[in-house]
Amino acid sequence: MTVANRKILIIGPSWVGDMVLAHSLFQLLKQQRPNTQIDVAAPAWTLPLLERMPEITEKIALNFKHGQLALLERIRFGNSLKSKGYTQAILLVNSFKSAILPFAAGIPIRTGYLGEMRYGLVNDVRALDKNKLPRTVDRFNALSVSAGSALPNEIANPKLHANTQDAKLALTRLGLPLPSSKVLGLCPGAEYGEAKRWPAAYYAEVALSALDKGWQVWLFGSDKDSSVTKQINQICHEKCIDFGGKTNLSVAIDLMTLCDTVISNDSGLMHVAAALDKKVIAIYGSSDPHHTPPMHPDAVIEYLGLSCSPCFKRECPLTHVEAHLACLKNILPSNIIKQINAHV
Numbered sequence: 001m002t003v004a005n006r007k008i009l010i011i012g013p014s015w016v017g018d019m020v021l022a023h024s025l026f027q028l029l030k031q032q033r034p035n036t037q038i039d040v041a042a043p044a045w046t047l048p049l050l051e052r053m054p055e056i057t058e059k060i061a062l063n064f065k066h067g068q069l070a071l072l073e074r075i076r077f078g079n080s081l082k083s084k085g086y087t088q089a090i091l092l093v094n095s096f097k098s099a100i101l102p103f104a105a106g107i108p109i110r111t112g113y114l115g116e117m118r119y120g121l122v123n124d125v126r127a128l129d130k131n132k133l134p135r136t137v138d139r140f141n142a143l144s145v146s147a148g149s150a151l152p153n154e155i156a157n158p159k160l161h162a163n164t165q166d167a168k169l170a171l172t173r174l175g176l177p178l179p180s181s182k183v184l185g186l187c188p189g190a191e192y193g194e195a196k197r198w199p200a201a202y203y204a205e206v207a208l209s210a211l212d213k214g215w216q217v218w219l220f221g222s223d224k225d226s227s228v229t230k231q232i233n234q235i236c237h238e239k240c241i242d243f244g245g246k247t248n249l250s251v252a253i254d255l256m257t258l259c260d261t262v263i264s265n266d267s268g269l270m271h272v273a274a275a276l277d278k279k280v281i282a283i284y285g286s287s288d289p290h291h292t293p294p295m296h297p298d299a300v301i302e303y304l305g306l307s308c309s310p311c312f313k314r315e316c317p318l319t320h321v322e323a324h325l326a327c328l329k330n331i332l333p334s335n336i337i338k339q340i341n342a343h344v
Contacts, residue, residue, distance in 0.1 A: 003167060004035055004089070004338065005035070005087075006025040006035070006036075006037070006087050007036070007037045007039070007084070007085055007086050007087050007088075007090075007187075008029065008036060008037070008038050008039070008086065008087065008088045008089070008090060009039050009040075009041060009081070009084075009086045009089045009090075009102060009105070009107060009199045010022070010025075010026075010038060010039070010040040010041070010042075010089075010090050010108050011041055011042070011043065011089060011090070011091040011092060011093055011098050011099075011101065011102060011112075012042030012043075012050075012091060012092055012093075013042065013046075013092050013093055014044060014046070014066070014093070015191075015268060016045075016046065016049065016249065016267075016272065017266075017267065017268040017270065017271040017303070018136060019042065019046045019049045019050070020049060020090070020158045020160070020268070020271035020272055020274075020275050020295075021136050021137045021140060021158060021159035021292070021295065022092055022140055022156065022158075022273060022296065023049075023053050023130075023159065023160070023275065024137050024141055024155055024156050024158050025090075025140040025141050025143070025144055025177070026040075026053055026055040026056060026136075027055060027156040027159075028144050028152070028156065029055070029144050030055050030330075031152075031156075032144065032266045037057050038055055038057060039056070039057055039058040039059075039060060039084075039086075040056050040058075040059055040060065041060040041061075041062050041101065042059075042060070042061075042062060043062055043063075043066075044061040044062070044063060044128045045232075045249065047059050047061060048248070048250035048253065049160065049249070049250045049253075049272075051250070052160040052161045052162060052253065053146070053161070054161060056079070062077075062101075063245065063270065064097075064184065067176065069097050070097070071097075071100065072098060073196060074100040074101050074104065075100060075104045076104075077101055077104070077106025078100065078101040078102065078103065078105040078106075079104055079105070081101070081105040082105050082106050083194070083296050086102075086105065086107045087106065087107070087108065087109065088108070088110075088111060089105070089107040089109070089110045089111065089112075090111045090112065090121065090143050090144070091110065091112030091113075091115075091143075092109065092112075092140055092143070093112075093115075094112070094113050094114075094115030094116065094205065095115060095116055095118065095223050096115065096116040096118055096121070097150060098114070098115075098119065099112065099118045099121035099122050101327065102121075103120075103121045109123065109124050110122050110123050110124060111124040111126070111143050112124070112125070112126065112143065113125070113127070113128045113139075113143075114124050114126070114128070120334055124147070126142070126143065128130060134290050134291060135290070135291060135292070135293065136291060136292050137155065137158075137295060138151060138155070139315055140170040141155055144184055145236070145329065151230070154330075157256075157274070157275070157297075158271070158273065158274070158295050158297040159275055159277070160253065160258045160274040160275040160276055162253055162254060162256075162257040162276055163257075164257050164258065165252070166254045167254040167255055167257050167258050170247070170255055171253050171258075174246070174247075176241065177251070179216050179258060181214050181215055181216055182214075182215045182216070182259055182261075183215065183216045183217075183218055183258055183259045184206075184207070184215050184216070184217045184218070184259065184260065184261050184262075184263070184340070185209040185217075185218050185220055185223045185256055185259035185261070185263070185264075185273065185278070186203050186206070186207060186217060186218070186219050186220065186229075186232065186262075186263050186264075187198060187220045187221065187233060187242075187262065187263070187264035187265065187267055187269040187273070188203045188219070188228050188229060188265065189221040189222065189224065189225030189228060189229075189244075189267060189269075190265040190267045191222075191224065191267065191268070192267075192287075192314055193286075193313070193314025193315055194314070194315055194316070194325070195285050195286035195313050195314055195315055195325065195327075195328075196265050196266050196267070196284075196285050196287055197228070197265055197285070197328070198265055198283045198328050198331065199325075199328065199329060200228050200231045200235070201235065202331075202332075202333045202336075203232050203263070204231075204232045204235035204332050205237055205333040205337075206263060206336050206340070207232060207235075207236050207240055208235075208236055208336055209333075209337045209340075210340065211239050211240075213237065215236075215260075216241065216251065216327060217236070217240040217241070217317025218243060218255065218259065219240050219241065219242045219243060219244050220242045220243050220244065220247075220252055220255075220256065220269055221243070221244040221245065221269075222244075222245060223245040224245075225244050225245065225330055226244040226245030226246075228244070229242050229243070229244030229245075230242060237280055241286055243255065245263070246329075252269070252272075253272055253276070254311065256272060256273055256276055256278065257276055259273070260278075260279065261278065261279040261280075261281065261340055262278045262279065262280050262281070263281045263283070263309070263336060263340075264280065264281070264282055264283070265267070265282075265283050265284075265285075266282060266283070266284050266285070266287045266289070270282050270294055271292075271294060271295070272296035273294070274295050274296040274299055275295070275296075275297070278296075279298065279301075280294045280296055280298075280299040281300045281302065281336060281339050281340070282299060282300065282301050282302065283299065283302045283303075283325045283328070283331060283336075284302065284303040284310075284327075285309070285325070285328040286309065286310055286311050286312055286313050286314075286316070286327065287307075287310050287312060288310040288312070289301045289303045300339050302331050302335065302336065302339075304326075304327055304330055304331060306326060306327050306330075308323075308326075309327045309341075314322035
């Protein structure tokens with residue numbers, strides 16, 4: 001097959017944030033060879049992100065249950081892709097099961113990190129040097145070049161295409177008027193666990209400050225985050241607009257395009273906001289901003305870098321009252337409010 005007909009299947013990540021970061025890779029592949037066709041196979045809930053990445057031709061939903069091997073189903077699915085003529089697969093997931101599909105599809109070059117003993121399934125195996133490639137985005141991009149080759153000096157930041165008209169239609173469907181003032185978006189959830197969640201009371205203090213200045217405050221989150229968005233809104237005397245659990249990812253992306261500033265934990269929505277070119281203030285607790293930073297040149301990162309950080313735990317392992325969640329509790333709302341004012 002000629003270079004002009006190069007066709008790549010990406011086995012995409014399951015996390016929203018990682019899929020946003022993968023857009024940097026998709027841009028790089030197109031920069032290298034503009035005629036490359038890029039298809040992405042990933043869990044269905046990530047497809048609203050792929051719809052906003054013009055580099056992607058076909059979005060293939062993988063409906064396998066999380067954590068389930070489903071060997072025969074994956075083989076059958078891979079067999080169904082044989083006729084598509086892929087010349088290469090790039091695996092952004094390091095699990096054994098993620099390598100079954102491109103192998104069954106007969107894709108001649110299957111590129112990925114070794115992961116869970118995938119010799120044979122992955123035949124273009126890369127050794128991951130975490131010190132040389134500390135960021136997730138760089139690890140993804142490194143799979144676009146030959147083994148041992150250096151990355152380009154400039155890496156494109158992820159950029160999601162969004163339409164403000166769609167955002168206005170979403171507000172109309174929700175029975176809400178267009179904002180007549182600045183909008184502060186708050187993303188207080190984090191799928192990973194409490195050790196990545198800045199306290200709800202702190203978010204509420206920041207929200208009240210913005211409301212006092214005449215801003216609107218919009219609360220974003222999934223069904224799992226609805227309890228914390230509700231708690232914040234209650235503290236704010238129901239003066240925020242609470243979208244927690246009331247929108248799907250696609251609508252949340254549309255609505256976020258109307259925000260002026262977004263404050264978020266290290267979460268998928270943080271990466272969405274950065275990719276929408278929003279003013280982002282990102283709050284880090286148990287995770288590492290050197291590993292998954294918001295990919296925006298003007299993003300503000302709030303991280304204390306305590307001796308116990310980053311621990312990458314879902315729940316804080318320290319039980320003493322002063323130490324428990326200190327990496328988050330010691331980031332004071334007053335500091336965040338100053339950052340908002342500095343960005344106005």
